Amino acid sequence: MTTIxxxxxxxxxxxxxxxxxxxxxxFTTGEEVKVLSYYDDELHFSAGEFVGLTQVxxxxxxxxxxxxxxxx
Numbered sequence: 327m328t329t330i331x332x333x334x335x336x337x338x339x340x341x342x343x344x345x346x347x348x349x350x351x352x353f354t355t356g357e358e359v360k361v362l363s364y365y366d367d368e369l370h371f372s373a374g375e376f377v378g379l380t381q382v383x384x385x386x387x388x389x390x391x392x393x394x395x396x397x398x
Contacts (some may be wrong), residue, residue: 328353330361330384333376338366349384351376362388368395 333351338344347366352358361376361384369391376384 327380328355330354330376330379333361333373335371335373349373349376351384364388364392 330351331354333349336348336350338347345365346363348360349362349364349371350358351361361381362371364371369388371387371391375387379387
């Protein structure tokens with residue numbers, strides 16, 4: 327199972343037409359990929375939350391936060 331060893335958050339940049347923040351993660355394989363895009367005026371994540379997670383767990387974390395936001 328491949329897990330995330332480090333992550334960084336690239337904030338949205340409305341002036342450049344980038345409307346969503348992105349999470350880029352490095353996996354135990356050494357591959358760096360964008361694992362998540364989200365509206366940072368609605369949800370908040372920190373890079374450390376992703377360390378040790380798999381892509382499936384990242385998707386589950388996003389779903390939980392998104393549902394909680396929509397129900398608030």
